[in-house]
Amino acid sequence: MEKFLITGLGNPGNLYQKTRHNLGFLVLDKIVKKYYLSFSKKKLGFISEFNYNKKKQLFFLKPYTYVNNSGIAVKYWMIKEKILLKNILIISDDIYLNFGNFRLKGKGGSGGHNGLKSIEKEINTSHYARLRFGIKNNKEKKEKIDYVLSNWKIKEIDYLFSRLDIGIQIIFSFITNGLEQTMNLFNKNNF
Template sequence: MKFLITGLGNIGPEYHETRHNIGFMVVDALAKDAGVYFSDNRYGAIAELKLKGRTLILLKPSTFMNLSGNAIRYWLQKENIELENMLVVVDDIALPFGTLRLKPKGSDAGHNGLKNIQELLGTQNYNRLRFGIGNDFSRGGQIDYVLGHFTKEQQKEMPIRLERAGEIIKSFCLAGIQNTMNLYNNK
């Protein structure tokens, strides 16, 4: 059984470890924990890990955030992965920093990466893991905020949050979305 786990983010050193790139950070941490490495491929960097008889294909799109759907559609088709076995890891300003919420569907909530995925897949019904980045910005400051870096205090908490995100992803692949939501969404 195969799963496509996509972390959303933007390529380039100027975006490294910014709030908008939390999806990249989550899949990077998962790969590091499993001892696997990313290699450049079509539409993104790919790493593959095995987990109790399942294959997890980790994807960091190289298409920039607003065109993430191109990479996801390509890898779903190339690897013949069912939509219900796809999970998108995305930053969310509506959640306090470090809050993790697994959802089986939903709107794009103004997130351009999710908007593009929805357009190219033709559905809102795909799994996503929302990683809260908070919304501590003044009116008109959203772009600078999401493209900014985490505070020192948040950076100290980051290893624990990334580990928890990895646990959720593994549970999603092993136990399914409903069981994983029941286990983790209220913590």
């Protein structure tokens, strides 16, 4: 059975639960709820396992190492479950991408995101799939760190949750169809 590691970046604990930086956790929470799964606290993260279409074993990971050390958990679970690099997908917020837009890439820089920097450092490559969700808001004048660690506004929530469904479609397309086909399908439409 082919294995996949789908990692959502975020910070553990109630203090961070509703912050923009916890977008990755939010996406995985929605998937786990949709499929009636649950997370278990394991080494370096909260894990939910799911056999998909009887052919693929999915590991949903929410590292509890905090965003800045996410790579430690990703590397551990890659090695432990013998998951190939091509079957890893990282979900993160992106302060430079317009709110609600997604961008799927197979490699690239961190864009200043400390979680992506940590992953690159730990797995020793920037050639891994990442699904970035835009949180940019031109009206906000806060410092970057204050903005990403601030809570979602009530008027953003409905739109946010409607967009998460597209994110879930992208994730399962990646699992089913692979990176290139999923990028061709979703990126050209600026989802």
